[in-house]
Structures are given as C-alpha cells and as structure tokens.
Amino acid sequence: MTSAARPGLAGVQALCFDIFGTVVDWRSSIVREGQLLQQRLGLPAQDWGSFADDWRAGYQPAMHEVRTGALPWTDIDGLHRRILDRILARRGLVLAEADAAAFNRVWHRLRPWPDSVAGLYRLKQCFTITSLSNGNVALLVNMARHAGLPWDTVLSAELFQHYKPDPEVYLGAAKLLGLQPAQVMMVAAHPSDLRAAAACGLQTAYVPRPLERGPGGSLETWQEGEFDVVAPDFVALARQLATLQI
Amino acid sequence: MTSAARPGLAGVQALCFDIFGTVVDWRSSIVREGQLLQQRLGLPAQDWGSFADDWRAGYQPAMHEVRTGALPWTDIDGLHRRILDRILARRGLVLAEADAAAFNRVWHRLRPWPDSVAGLYRLKQCFTITSLSNGNVALLVNMARHAGLPWDTVLSAELFQHYKPDPEVYLGAAKLLGLQPAQVMMVAAHPSDLRAAAACGLQTAYVPRPLERGPGGSLETWQEGEFDVVAPDFVALARQLATLQI
Numbered sequence: 001m002t003s004a005a006r007p008g009l010a011g012v013q014a015l016c017f018d019i020f021g022t023v024v025d026w027r028s029s030i031v032r033e034g035q036l037l038q039q040r041l042g043l044p045a046q047d048w049g050s051f052a053d054d055w056r057a058g059y060q061p062a063m064h065e066v067r068t069g070a071l072p073w074t075d076i077d078g079l080h081r082r083i084l085d086r087i088l089a090r091r092g093l094v095l096a097e098a099d100a101a102a103f104n105r106v107w108h109r110l111r112p113w114p115d116s117v118a119g120l121y122r123l124k125q126c127f128t129i130t131s132l133s134n135g136n137v138a139l140l141v142n143m144a145r146h147a148g149l150p151w152d153t154v155l156s157a158e159l160f161q162h163y164k165p166d167p168e169v170y171l172g173a174a175k176l177l178g179l180q181p182a183q184v185m186m187v188a189a190h191p192s193d194l195r196a197a198a199a200c201g202l203q204t205a206y207v208p209r210p211l212e213r214g215p216g217g218s219l220e221t222w223q224e225g226e227f228d229v230v231a232p233d234f235v236a237l238a239r240q241l242a243t244l245q246i
Numbered sequence: 247m248t249s250a251a252r253p254g255l256a257g258v259q260a261l262c263f264d265i266f267g268t269v270v271d272w273r274s275s276i277v278r279e280g281q282l283l284q285q286r287l288g289l290p291a292q293d294w295g296s297f298a299d300d301w302r303a304g305y306q307p308a309m310h311e312v313r314t315g316a317l318p319w320t321d322i323d324g325l326h327r328r329i330l331d332r333i334l335a336r337r338g339l340v341l342a343e344a345d346a347a348a349f350n351r352v353w354h355r356l357r358p359w360p361d362s363v364a365g366l367y368r369l370k371q372c373f374t375i376t377s378l379s380n381g382n383v384a385l386l387v388n389m390a391r392h393a394g395l396p397w398d399t400v401l402s403a404e405l406f407q408h409y410k411p412d413p414e415v416y417l418g419a420a421k422l423l424g425l426q427p428a429q430v431m432m433v434a435a436h437p438s439d440l441r442a443a444a445a446c447g448l449q450t451a452y453v454p455r456p457l458e459r460g461p462g463g464s465l466e467t468w469q470e471g472e473f474d475v476v477a478p479d480f481v482a483l484a485r486q487l488a489t490l491q492i
Contacts, residue, residue: 077424128387138424141374141399153387153400158422176404178323178384 009185009228009244012203014177015123016132016155018164018188019140020056021212023120023131024110024147027052028211033106043093049214051087058083063134063163073161075136080104107135108142113209117148119234126242130155132173132186134163165196174202185229187237191222198227205229205237255431255474255490258449260423261369262378262401264410264434265386266302267458269366269377270356270393273298274457279352289339295460297333304329309380309409319407321382326350353381354388359455363394365480372488376401378419378432380409411442420448431475433483437468444473451475451483 020026027049034048062079065071074082081104088095095103123129131140132155140154155173162168174181181201188194189209198204206227208219231237266272273295280294308325311317320328327350334341341349369375377386378401386400401419408414420427427447434440435455444450452473454465477483 128391130387136424137399137422141376141423145374145398151399152391153383153397159405176383177387178382 009203009241011183012127012185012241012244013179013183014128014130015185015187015205016130016170016173016197016202017120018186018190018193019131019133019135019143020107020110021209022187022189022207023116023149024112024143025209025211026056026107026110027214029110030055030106032111033103033109037099037103041095041099046091046093051091053213054087055080055083058086067163067166075158076107076134076139077104077136080107105142108139109146110143112147112149113233115233115235117150119236119238120150122235122238123241124150124152126238127185128152128177130173130177132164132169133157164193167196167200170197170200170202174200187234191220191226194227203228205231205241207231207233207237255449255487257429258373258431258487258490259425259429260374260376261431261433261451262376262416262419262443262448264432264436264439265377265379265381265389266353266356267455268433268435268453269362269395270358270389271455271457272302272353272356273460275356276301276352278357279349279355283345283349287341287345292337292339297337299459300333301326301329304332313409313412321404322353322380322385323350323382326353351388354385355392356389358393358395359479361479361481363396365482365484366396368481368484369487370396370398372484373431374398374423376419376423378410378415379403410439413442413446416443416446416448420446433480437466437472440473449474451477451487453477453479453483 017023030052031048034046034051037043038046059079062083066074084100084104120129130151130153133140134157136158137154137156140156144151144154155176157163157169160168160172170186171181174184177184182203185203185205186194186197187205187207189207189212191206194204194206204227206222210219229240231240263269276298277294280292280297283289284292305325308329312320330346330350366375376397376399379386380403382404383400383402386402390397390400401422403409403415406414406418417427420430423430428449431449431451432440432443433451433453435453435458437452440450440452450473452468456465475486477486
C-alpha cells in the first residue's frame with residue numbers, strides 16, 4: 001500500500017512496537033499475579049479476568065485526562081495506581097500500601113506472547129527494534145529485563161510528554177532514530193494505533209492478538225489492504241519482512 | 247566512599263556508561279577508517295592520529311557553544327560535521343558530500359575496547375545497563391548494533407537537551423530509570439564526568455583507559471579514594487560489583 005513518494009517497504013530500517021497487548025499479554029499476566037496475591041493474602045475469591053479488564057479499561061480515560069490537560073503529565077505507573085485504587089475500593093478489597101505498590105508493578109512484569117522473544121531476535125538481525133509505548137521508560141526497561149525482550153533501545157511516550165495516538169510520539173520516535181517517518185514501521189495489534197502512525201507517514205504492520213481480551217474478547221475492525229503488512233505473529237512477520245531485504 | 251545517608255554500593259541498581267573513550271576507542275577507530283578512506287580515494291597521506299585528536303579536541307568547545315546558547319541545540323552528528331569540515335579545510339582535503347557525510351558517521355561505528363562487550367554482558371546479569379553519553383540517540387543505537395553492546399536502553403544528552411556535565415543529564419537519567427540518584431552508578435574513564443555525577447548524588451566507577459589518547463597520551467589526574475570503585479576494565483568491574491550483590 002505504499003505510494004510512489006515513499007521508499008516502500010524495502011526502505012524500512014526500524015520497527016517500533018506497541019507493547020501492551022502486542023508484545024506482552026497483559027490480561028493473563030494480571031490474572032496470574034492476582035490469583036497468587038489472593039492466595040498469599042487470603043483475599044476473597046475474585047474474577048481476576050474482569051479485574052484485569054477493568055484495570056485496562058481505565059487506561060484510555062486516564063490518558064485522555066492527561067491529553068486534555070485535566071491532569072498534569074502523569075506517567076503510566078501513576079495512572080495505573082489511580083485506577084487500581086478505584087477498583088480495589090469498588091470491590092471492597094483493602095491492601096497494605098506495600099502490597100498495592102507491588103501489585104501495581106505487575107505492569108513491569110507482563111509476560112510476552114509465546115512468539116514475541118523468538119520473533120524479536122529474528123527481526124533484530126535486519127532492523128533496529130524499539131518499543132514505542134505509552135508505558136514509562138522505567139516500566140519498559142524493567143519489562144524488557146524480565147521478559148527477555150532484546151530492544152536496541154526503549155522509546156516511550158514519556159520522552160515526548162505526549163501519549164499515543166498524538167503525532168508527537170510517532171514523529172518523535174523517527175526523529176530520535178535519525179530516520180524519516182517512512183523508514184520506520186509501527187507494529188501493533190491495534191488498528192487505531194496503526195492508523196495514527198500511518199497518518200504521520202510511518203509504515204504499518206498489523207499483528208492481531210485474538211486472545212488479548214481473553215477467550216471471549218473481540219478484535220477492533222479493520223479493512224483488508226489497510227496496512228502495509230499483516231502477520232499472524234512476530235516469527236511470521238520476520239519471515240515476511242526478510243523477503244524484502246537485500 | 248558512601249556516606250551514611252546513601253544506600254551504599256549494595257543499593258546500586260543501574261549502571262550508566264560514558265561512551266566515547268570509556269566503552270569505545272574513538273581514536274584508533276578513526277585512524278583505521280581514515281587510512282581506509284585515504285587508500286580508497288587516493289588522498290595525500292595524513293597523520294590520522296592527529297586528525298582524530300583534532301576532531302575530538304573540537305568537541306568540548308562546540309558543546310560549550312550549545313551550553314552557553316551561542317549555538318541552538320545541535321546534536322553531536324551536527325557538531326562533529328562542523329568540526330570535520332574545518333579540519334578538512336585546514337588540511338586542504340576536499341571530499342565529495344557523500345564521502346564527508348559517510349566519514350562523519352565513523353562515530354556511529356566506533357569499535358569497543360576489547361573487554362567492553364564481555365564486561366557488559368556480565369554486568370547486565372546483575373544491573374540495568376545503559377549508555378549516558380553526549381552522543382545522540384541514533385548514533386548510540388547504531389553504535390550498539392555495530393559493536394554488539396547489549397544495552398537495556400540507550401540514554402543520551404539529547405533526551406534532556408543538555409550536555410554533560412550539566413546536572414540535568416545525570417538527574418534526568420535517574421528519573422527516567424525510576425531510581426534515586428544514589429541507586430545509579432556512573433561508569434567513566436574521565437574523572438571530570440564522574441565528579442559531576444557524584445555532585446548529583448550518583449555513585450561512581452572509574453575505569454581508566456590509558457590508550458584513549460594514543461600511545462603517548464596522558465590521563466586526567468585524580469585522587470586515591472575519590473571514586474566509589476576503580477577497576478582496570480569492565481570484566482574486573484563486574485567481578486568487583488558481583489561481590490556486593492546479595
């Protein structure tokens with residue numbers, strides 16, 4: 001889907017990855033740690049799947065408050081904690097401060113999809129690979145060490161003081177990498193993220209993650225041909241992109 | 247040399263590395279590429295050691311111009327190119343634009359000291375490891391891919407729009423890593439860099455590089471006991487710091 005004015009897929013030098021849902025499976029990671037927490041602290045039994053969904057659902061409205069200026073710049077750790085405190089209160093759960101702080105950092109310990117690490121190692125052979133996430137730098141660095149994600153560097157909305165899908169994030173990433181937007185490919189499981197990247201001139205790769213929202217979850221709709229590449233996982237993405245390299 | 251108010255060396259969670267001279271050997275890398283360039287283009291024979299020294303010598307004054315506001319923010323690629331053009335003119339060397347641009351990027355291809363890669367892999371097992379360099383992000387990412395430097399992330403003066411030794415760089419790095427300054431150790435071959443880091447509350451590791459300025463070069467002076475750790479190379483540094491970890 002490249003136009004004549006763009007270098008086309010063969011000009012891509014760097015891949016920027018959305019993280020939550022694209023590289024790591026936030027829902028099952030939170031369910032897993034929630035169950036361990038429940039057992040350790042003797043909490044009343046919870047539906048940790050809906051707990052995870054509530055936590056994630058609070059995320060866009062919280063970022064929106066930052067984007068509109070209703071909240072001053074607050075990093076994702078801070079936003080996650082605000083949302084967590086509300087969910088705990090709503091469910092009548094009381095955690096000691098140390099337990100709440102440690103549970104809030106589950107987002108630093110999210111586990112990768114089974115193909116993520118293998119695919120990233122293959123992609124790194126041909127391309128600069130970076131995160132491009134609304135997660136803060138410390139969260140992304142800790143996650144990479146925990147999950148074994150071999151980033152060339154960590155790029156975050158925090159560096160631009162703007163959250164995706166603001167254009168400052170996509171354009172800022174290309175600038176920091178010393179590249180034109182068309183030399184950068186955004187990889188994401190979310191069509192809305194890819195559309196915002198494409199509007200800034202980035203190339204796009206769609207990797208659907210049908211399990212992101214659990215067994216009964218649904219995917220955002222998208223049009224055939226809307227993205228430059230569509231791949232079922234990162235290993236397949238590496239295979240597809242390798243055929244474009246010299 | 248830790249005071250009672252600091253967590254001490256056992257509290258260190260991240261190591262930030264100076265790059266030029268500390269991790270990579272800029273002088274011999276430039277001599278090597280200069281000789282290859284001379285041969286390829288049939289240039290008059292040059293003393294590439296003094297060429298490299300001149301290039302590096304222009305660096306502090308150029309950053310000073312940015313620091314004082316005489317120049318607007320200019321990244322290191324831009325500063326290196328300004329200096330290179332002056333050296334070429336002074337030596338009566340004329341390069342095609344593409345050759346000058348490619349040679350300017352020798353700073354993206356600097357070669358590591360022999361112990362750097364092995365030492366970084368060992369240090370990464372226990373600590374978050376990052377660059378903390380006046381080099382721009384693109385330069386540092388390209389260098390890491392070229393030299394095989396396994397950073398957890400790339401941190402650069404560019405992210406703070408201040409050059410070392412301005413405190414914004416050291417304090418900004420700790421903040422992005424989500425750490426207190428005393429939980430971060432600056433590793434450098436230059437006492438001046440370490441003193442500025444220590445003034446911001448960072449821990450310090452001095453790794454002298456006696457060959458940085460060539461066979462006849464001299465080291466900056468320093469006092470015994472001035473730095474928290476002194477090690478002859480990165481492998482020895484890893485061994486020393488490992489004894490402090492639980």
